[in-house]
Structure formats: structure tokens, C-alpha cells
Amino acid sequence: MKPISRRQVLVLGGLGTATILTGCTGLFLSANGGYVSNIAENFLEPATLKSVNGALQLKLTSAEGRVQIAGRPATILSYNGGVPGPTWKVQPGDTVKVSVENQLSEPTNLHVHGLHVSPSGNSDNVLVSIDPGSSFDYEYQLPEDHPPGVYWYHPHHHGNVATQVFGGLYGAIIVEDPTPIPVSRERVLVISDITLDASGSIPGSSEMDTMVGREGNLILVNGQALPTMAALPGERERWRIVNACASRYVRLRLDGQELQLLGIDSGRFAEPRDVTEVVLAPGNRADLLVTTVTGTATLQTLPVDRGSAMGMMGGTRGSSTSANLATLVVAGTPATALAGVPIQPRPRDLRASAVDGSRELVFAMGMGGMGMGGGGSMMSFTVDGKEFDPTRIDTVVEGGSVEEWTLTNTSPMDHPIHLHVWPMQIVEQNGSAVQEILWQDVVNVPANSRVRVRIPFDDFTGTTVYHCHILDHEDLGMMGLINAT
Ligand code: C2O
Ligand code: CU
Ligand code: CU
Numbered sequence: 038m039k040p041i042s043r044r045q046v047l048v049l050g051g052l053g054t055a056t057i058l059t060g061c062t063g064l065f066l067s068a069n070g071g072y073v074s075n076i077a078e079n080f081l082e083p084a085t086l087k088s089v090n091g092a093l094q095l096k097l098t099s100a101e102g103r104v105q106i107a108g109r110p111a112t113i114l115s116y117n118g119g120v121p122g123p124t125w126k127v128q129p130g131d132t133v134k135v136s137v138e139n140q141l142s143e144p145t146n147l148h149v150h151g152l153h154v155s156p157s158g159n160s161d162n163v164l165v166s167i168d169p170g171s172s173f174d175y176e177y178q179l180p181e182d183h184p185p186g187v188y189w190y191h192p193h194h195h196g197n198v199a200t201q202v203f204g205g206l207y208g209a210i211i212v213e214d215p216t217p218i219p220v221s222r223e224r225v226l227v228i229s230d231i232t233l234d235a236s237g238s239i240p241g242s243s244e245m246d247t248m249v250g251r252e253g254n255l256i257l258v259n260g261q262a263l264p265t266m267a268a269l270p271g272e273r274e275r276w277r278i279v280n281a282c283a284s285r286y287v288r289l290r291l292d293g294q295e296l297q298l299l300g301i302d303s304g305r306f307a308e309p310r311d312v313t314e315v316v317l318a319p320g321n322r323a324d325l326l327v328t329t330v331t332g333t334a335t336l337q338t339l340p341v342d343r344g345s346a347m348g349m350m351g352g353t354r355g356s357s358t359s360a361n362l363a364t365l366v367v368a369g370t371p372a373t374a375l376a377g378v379p380i381q382p383r384p385r386d387l388r389a390s391a392v393d394g395s396r397e398l399v400f401a402m403g404m405g406g407m408g409m410g411g412g413g414s415m416m417s418f419t420v421d422g423k424e425f426d427p428t429r430i431d432t433v434v435e436g437g438s439v440e441e442w443t444l445t446n447t448s449p450m451d452h453p454i455h456l457h458v459w460p461m462q463i464v465e466q467n468g469s470a471v472q473e474i475l476w477q478d479v480v481n482v483p484a485n486s487r488v489r490v491r492i493p494f495d496d497f498t499g500t501t502v503y504h505c506h507i508l509d510h511e512d513l514g515m516m517g518l519i520n521a522t
Contacts, residue, residue, distance in 0.1 A: 079264060111237035119260070297310060
């Protein structure tokens, strides 16, 4: 087992310090084997593919190859040769057809994270396996009342998920609002992390990195290192932010600017919330309004304590570093004021409703798991004492019912728990009732604690999964199959 990579921690600490001292210009020499990132580029976004007349059709080719990362060529994975892949912009009620061609050397597939669509057939079916050299045609039918929000797509082939997402396979999906929100500018910010060596390749992960959940020493926004955005004062920008990191939690700040959160994951708060920071576990998204104030602001991520794989042995703690992610330069003549943000429909609230059933899911780590490598030196990552088995249905729910689930984490690390197809309303955290209406599809369950959620199993039946969205944990077995009948 490779020793804990303390050097990677120092690299990130150093990035923060170095960029402050040098005023964020010029080339930054990464301490990780000499990969040179070209920082301070102008902010770029992936191409946007917009549905027309209720339909969007696209092709995604997943392949390994040379792409631009942090302003330099790197040999990683990508959809259609770019990282992130193209942004899909769709409306409730749309039909989306995606042909995935697998040019990787291992199986893959596609998952539309957070979309409320069927998990069966050639819809959002995570049990599909696309072999190297072959293709698969997905078709997703969004309901007419699909919640607006920020979603994303990524591979979900069990055992390869962390490597493929960390390798560069992800992209944003936007479901637009039925009533548009007046803004001066929209931006998509896909945050990801990666580790590259001097030749621009991804070194393998140690067992310890895998158990903690691999984190890269470069944190990217749309594949760029510290890009610069420009705006006039008094603009209302809308930032759709995806945490596409395989394991890293981010705690985002943009000090000096006014931030309001429209929603997290799917749907909207009834009114935008004033915030100073936004914490996103892996897989979470934020729909953020930024009202600009003259000056130069830095989008940064601050440390999040998500525990350690070896609590008792004092191993690596994840997401424990700070980094600067982007710069926003606000200058010039003030922009003209915009109309107010329309009040959103009041979100559904299940806190006072009766539930049809309750169950507990226990997320645990133990010694001596077989893991994917079968080596036996890895810890085990289980749900209800079992590692994932694609032939075993773990949970059966009745279509149309509302259940209350207690998500119990008995381990010394946080686990961000994700359920496909159906968003969860968080009703209790660590023993206290949640005082607001809070819907998410990735719910962080802190180390040694529990969170209660209520889930309406509406609209679809079929088989899908719940799992930890630290993707290494998912690959190691912290996932279960659920069948809605
Ligand atoms: Cu974002 Cu099951 O995944
Ligand atoms: Cu998902
Ligand atoms: Cu986990």
C-alpha cells in the first residue's frame, strides 16, 4: 500500500498561497510530478445542446485521448473530446435521445443523475453495460411537471465509476424553468478534480486513496484551472454549479459578492435564500444567483471535514484542503436593474404527512472487505452489512407510496447517500427536525450519525440503485438495488 499522500495535501495548500502571492497570473508549476497548468485563462463553457420542439438528440463518444485540461494537453477520458462533455438544455416534457458509443477499453454506460425518469429499458437503466467498441441508444422521457434544476450525466458501470468520472466523463444537464428568471447572464460551472503527472496522464490510485475516496490535486472549473470571468457591477448572474468530483466535497465562497441560492439538486426553494457559502457533497448541484459588486472576487473552496477511512489509525482526511477555483472581475458602468425573481411554487412538503412505511439503511465500513480487487486488504463498504450484488434486490417499495428512510452511518467517514429517480425530502438531521422544506437527491450523512428522509415513489416502477456518491465507495460495494413495483 502506498503511504498516505501528504504531498498532495501540500500541493493544494500551496496552490492557494501561490496564487494569492502572484496575483493569479502566469504559469503554475504543480508539485505533483511537474504537470504545468496554464492558469488565469478566460472562463470557458462546454458547448450547449438545446432541445427544439420537445426533442434533443445527441451522440456521446467516450474515449481516451488528448484533451485540454488546465490549459495544457492531457491524456484522459472525455465525451466527444472535451471535458466536461456538452451541456444539455431541456424543458419539462422533452424527449432526450442519446446514443453512447464506447471507445474505452472497458465497459461503460450512462446515468442521468437526478432526472425523474424511468429507470427501465433504455431509459435511465444503470444495469446496462456497453462493451468496448459497441454503442447503446438511450431515450429519456421527462414528465410534463419535471422539476427545473441542475442535473448531470456520468457513467455508472459498477466497478468503473470512480475511474471513469475522475478520468473526465461528466457533463451538465439543465432543466429550464417554466417561468423564466430574469438574469443578465447564465453560466455553467462544472467542478471536478483530477491528478495528472508530468506527461499529462492520470497516475493510478493507491488503496488508501481509494478507501478515503480519490481526490485530485488539480481542482477544475469546466476543465480549467483558475479561469477568469468578467462582469459589470449590479448584474444578476445565474451560476449552475455541479460538483462532479469523484469524492471531494466543496465548500464554495465568493466573498464580496451577493449570493442567493435558488435551489440545491432538483426543484426550487419557494424564495431564493441569501447565503455566504454553499457546501456540495459529490453529486450535489447548486442553482445560484450572483449579484455582482465592483471588485475582484475569488471563487474558492474551503476545507470540509468528511472524516477519515481509518478513524482510529489517523489516516488521510478527505476534502481537507482549500483552493482557488476561479476569479470574477467586476468593473465598469453599472448594469441596468432587472425585474425581481418570481416567487416559485411552494415545494411539496411531506413533513406532516402520514407515511406508508419506514425502514432503516445502515451504511458501514469494516475491516477485511474484498473490494473490487479481491485482495482482502481493503476495508469493506456495505449497506445493511452487504456489498453490492447486481443479482440481489435489496429493497422493494410499492409504486406511489411514501416511505420514511433512516439513513444510518456507523462509520468514521461521511457518506453522501444518493437515490436514483426519486428525490428525497430531508426531515431530520442528527435528531433534530429540519425547519425548512429541503429536497435533495444526494444527502450527506455525517460520520456516526443519522438522517431521516421521506421519499414519494411516484410515477415510475422498475429497478434502480441507492449508493454512496463517494464513487470509490460505490465501486467498493456501498450500493443497493431497489425495486419499485
Ligand atoms: Cu451520480 Cu448513481 O449517481
Ligand atoms: Cu444518480
Ligand atoms: Cu461513502
